[in-house]
Amino acid sequence: MNLKIPKHDINLEPFMVGPPDFNRQTVLMQTERGFKSEVVNIVKLTAIEKLFQIRISEPCERENFTFLPGQFVMLELPGCGEVPISISSSPSNREFIGLCIRKVGKVTGMLHRSEPGAMVGIRGPFGTYFPMQKMVGRNILLIAGGLGIAPLRSPIYWVNEHRSEYKDITILYGVKEPGQILFDYQFEEWRKIYDLNLLTIVQNPDENWKERVGLITDLFEDISIDPENTFAIVCGPPVMFKFICTYLANIGIPRQRMFISLERRMHCGMGKCCRCIVGSTFTCLDGPVFDYWTVMNLKEAI
Amino acid sequence: MLFKTITKENFKKMVEGLLEENEVIGPRSRDQDLGGNKIYRFLKINSFEELEMDYTRSYSSPKNYFLPFEEDLATYRLNDKDWEQEIRYTIHPRVIIGMRACDINALLKLDQVMLKSVYPNPYYFARRRNTLIIGLDHEPLEDCFCRSMNTDTVFHGFGLFLTDIGDRYFVAINSDTAYIILNQFDAREVTEEDQERYKTVKKQIESKFKTQVDITILPELMDLEFESEIWKKWGHKCLSCGSCAMVCPTCYCYGIEEDTNLTFTKATKRRFLYSCNLLDFAAVARGHNFRPDAHIRLKYRYYHKFRGFVEAFSQSLCVGCNRCGKACLAGISPKAVIDDLIKTEKK
Numbered sequence: 001m002n003l004k005i006p007k008h009d010i011n012l013e014p015f016m017v018g019p020p021d022f023n024r025q026t027v028l029m030q031t032e033r034g035f036k037s038e039v040v041n042i043v044k045l046t047a048i049e050k051l052f053q054i055r056i057s058e059p060c061e062r063e064n065f066t067f068l069p070g071q072f073v074m075l076e077l078p079g080c081g082e083v084p085i086s087i088s089s090s091p092s093n094r095e096f097i098g099l100c101i102r103k104v105g106k107v108t109g110m111l112h113r114s115e116p117g118a119m120v121g122i123r124g125p126f127g128t129y130f131p132m133q134k135m136v137g138r139n140i141l142l143i144a145g146g147l148g149i150a151p152l153r154s155p156i157y158w159v160n161e162h163r164s165e166y167k168d169i170t171i172l173y174g175v176k177e178p179g180q181i182l183f184d185y186q187f188e189e190w191r192k193i194y195d196l197n198l199l200t201i202v203q204n205p206d207e208n209w210k211e212r213v214g215l216i217t218d219l220f221e222d223i224s225i226d227p228e229n230t231f232a233i234v235c236g237p238p239v240m241f242k243f244i245c246t247y248l249a250n251i252g253i254p255r256q257r258m259f260i261s262l263e264r265r266m267h268c269g270m271g272k273c274c275r276c277i278v279g280s281t282f283t284c285l286d287g288p289v290f291d292y293w294t295v296m297n298l299k300e301a302i
Numbered sequence: 303m304l305f306k307t308i309t310k311e312n313f314k315k316m317v318e319g320l321l322e323e324n325e326v327i328g329p330r331s332r333d334q335d336l337g338g339n340k341i342y343r344f345l346k347i348n349s350f351e352e353l354e355m356d357y358t359r360s361y362s363s364p365k366n367y368f369l370p371f372e373e374d375l376a377t378y379r380l381n382d383k384d385w386e387q388e389i390r391y392t393i394h395p396r397v398i399i400g401m402r403a404c405d406i407n408a409l410l411k412l413d414q415v416m417l418k419s420v421y422p423n424p425y426y427f428a429r430r431r432n433t434l435i436i437g438l439d440h441e442p443l444e445d446c447f448c449r450s451m452n453t454d455t456v457f458h459g460f461g462l463f464l465t466d467i468g469d470r471y472f473v474a475i476n477s478d479t480a481y482i483i484l485n486q487f488d489a490r491e492v493t494e495e496d497q498e499r500y501k502t503v504k505k506q507i508e509s510k511f512k513t514q515v516d517i518t519i520l521p522e523l524m525d526l527e528f529e530s531e532i533w534k535k536w537g538h539k540c541l542s543c544g545s546c547a548m549v550c551p552t553c554y555c556y557g558i559e560e561d562t563n564l565t566f567t568k569a570t571k572r573r574f575l576y577s578c579n580l581l582d583f584a585a586v587a588r589g590h591n592f593r594p595d596a597h598i599r600l601k602y603r604y605y606h607k608f609r610g611f612v613e614a615f616s617q618s619l620c621v622g623c624n625r626c627g628k629a630c631l632a633g634i635s636p637k638a639v640i641d642d643l644i645k646t647e648k649k
């Protein structure tokens with residue numbers, strides 16, 4: 001008699017050996033296997049935001065890791081937890097990945113307490129990206145509110161590295177108070193070398209503030225937009241993109257040419273845990289980058 | 303598909319043989335409800351006698367043998383700053399006897415998400431691959447609406463599927479493993495008489511469906527009635543306890559938790575099944591909750607099942623077992639909610 005159920009031990013299969021490649025979404029891989037990475041540098045930006053530069057330890061994993069502007073990773077502190085974070089560095093920087101993280105809770109708080117040399121895990125990249133290829137030959141308007149500047153840095157680097165392919169690039173950046181401004185050490189470089197027009201605005205100025213005061217939408221008074229030839233990328237709190245995208249739509253930019261990045265709770269990044277569903281759309285798979293037309297058609301999106 | 307028949311006596315021998323070599327799971331009653339009815343669950347059985355082939359419905363579904371309530375996804379050895387991650391997939395060959403067509407159909411739906419879309423899930427794959435399913439037909443209960451959901455019959459996703467035709471089982475065979483096992487117990491070719499008896503039984507089953515749910519325009523209704531008061535009516539009753547998702551054969555949402563031992567030498571990343579009705583399902587940092595109200599969360603459970611999943615896989619994420627309706631302390635059942643939605647639409 002032969003009544004034993006045959007054992008199929010997938011632990012012995014080839015996919016267990018190599019590192020997972022999250023860009024090849026349909027192949028069987030070790031979905032929870034994180035790339036072990038070292039935090040090589042931590043830059044304090046404000047009281048609650050830090051830029052973490054992390055480097056994937058294994059050379060072959062580092063080499064395989066490629067992403068596009070707007071994608072995110074799941075960053076893990078073993079024993080503490082895992083959080084989705086947008087990549088805030090250049091896709092062509094294959095040495096390290098920049099993550100700009102605000103301290104808000106358990107995992108981000110623990111990260112803020114860590115020091116260079118700490119080992120973290122990253123899985124990814126996940127999600128959709130800003131379609132930079134489609135914007136070739138056009139103007140790009142990048143609009144950030146608060147921490148929204150973090151995911152915008154990746155397209156900003158991209159544009160600089162492909163500067164001749166794009167026309168006018170304008171960045172509008174608004175925060176509540178001057179102390180919350182992130183990456184101001186890069187502004188000179190962006191203006192002079194990247195040849196971008198950067199305008200900033202704050203709601204509550206202090207005595208040293210020399211630029212505009214008001215809401216981010218006030219900056220539209222200072223620029224002229226050619227709606228036929230402009231793409232917009234908008235990142236920030238949800239209330240912000242509603243106002244901004246409505247304004248841009250009214251002046252004639254098609255909604256399919258405005259891109260925003262949505263934030264939702266995420267526990268997997270792979271369309272499995274369902275925590276990130278908006279209506280019937282998975283933010284981790286179909287987003288986080290959406291065009292505004294799609295977002296308008298999502299239930300409960302904003 | 304191949305068909306054979308096996309006498310009940312030989313089936314008993316087969317189960318006893320399987321028990322000697324494998325872990326066998328089957329329906330067993332462990333308790334009674336207030337009305338004195340047996341409460342069944344899929345549990346490990348130790349002898350053929352423990353297997354209750356005449357069971358009605360298991361209180362919770364057997365999905366947990368594929369998606370456990372809790373599962374360690376990875377473990378870590380920690381030392382000072384460094385750590386090593388270890389991942390091992392649980393390989394646990396077992397036989398599950400007595401799964402209903404609806405429960406097997408539920409697995410086929412889970413297969414869509416876990417195996418056939420992006421990022422196939424290796425944990426689920428390991429369990430699915432190492433489980434032999436022996437299904438079992440039954441006459442529908444009062445509240446079964448699997449017929450309406452088109453899940454009252456099943457053609458794949460199992461090894462054997464049995465229909466009681468008197469002194470024998472009529473057996474549909476769907477895998478080589480199952481075929482080899484069955485053939486060791488004098489399974490016989492289907493005779494004309496077997497076939498007639500099978501048809502009669504099937505017709506009888508078909509005639510016994512009492513509960514119907516009209517799902518023809520349900521996906522559209524979910525959008526049209528998105529702001530409907532119906533959601534508040536039912537949602538205000540909802541206790542946000544999550545029992546419905548726990549017993550449901552198709553609910554698969556989960557959460558992740560990581561913890562360490564007291565000496566900080568080991569850590570675990572654990573997945574636990576969750577429910578979209580629980581308060582913090584869509585809550586993010588600093589107290590913001592994308593779905594703050596019970597009625598909104600209830601609506602989204604239905605929205606995912608009858609609209610979102612249909613959009614993605616052309617089928618609902620519900621097999622009509624009404625386990626959620628039975629488990630719900632607030633008396634919320636899919637039939638009642640959907641009927642209400644349809645009624646408002648007709649008004």
Ligand SMILES: Cc1cc2nc3c(=O)[nH]c(=O)nc-3n(C[C@H](O)[C@H](O)[C@H](O)COP(=O)(O)OP(=O)(O)OC[C@H]3O[C@@H](n4cnc5c(N)ncnc54)[C@H](O)[C@@H]3O)c2cc1C
Pocket residue numbers: 072081082083084085086087088099100101102103104105106107108109147150151262263264265266288585586587588
């Ligand atoms: C696509 C995407 C990109 C993001 N990019 C950045 C970024 O570049 N920089 C940054 O600082 N933050 C970013 N966030 C937000 C960040 O993920 C949360 O701040 C973080 O998860 C909070 O975790 P915590 O453990 O510190 O907070 P806690 O409040 O302790 O978290 C409790 C639980 O809620 C979850 N959670 C809480 N808030 C969020 C949230 N906003 N989004 C998703 N899950 C949440 C956590 O994963 C955790 O499971 C991003 C979120 C998403 C979805």
Ligand code: SF4
Pocket residue numbers: 546549550551552553607619620621622623624625626627636
């Ligand atoms: S009836 Fe309820 S428990 Fe059964 S599959 Fe449908 S939603 Fe799940």
Ligand code: SF4
Pocket residue numbers: 539540541542543544545546547579600626629630631632633634
């Ligand atoms: S519908 Fe019923 S079982 Fe589900 S969460 Fe609400 S009260 Fe609990």
Ligand code: FES
Pocket residue numbers: 265266267268269270271272273274275276277282283284285
């Ligand atoms: S994060 Fe898990 S499904 Fe999107």
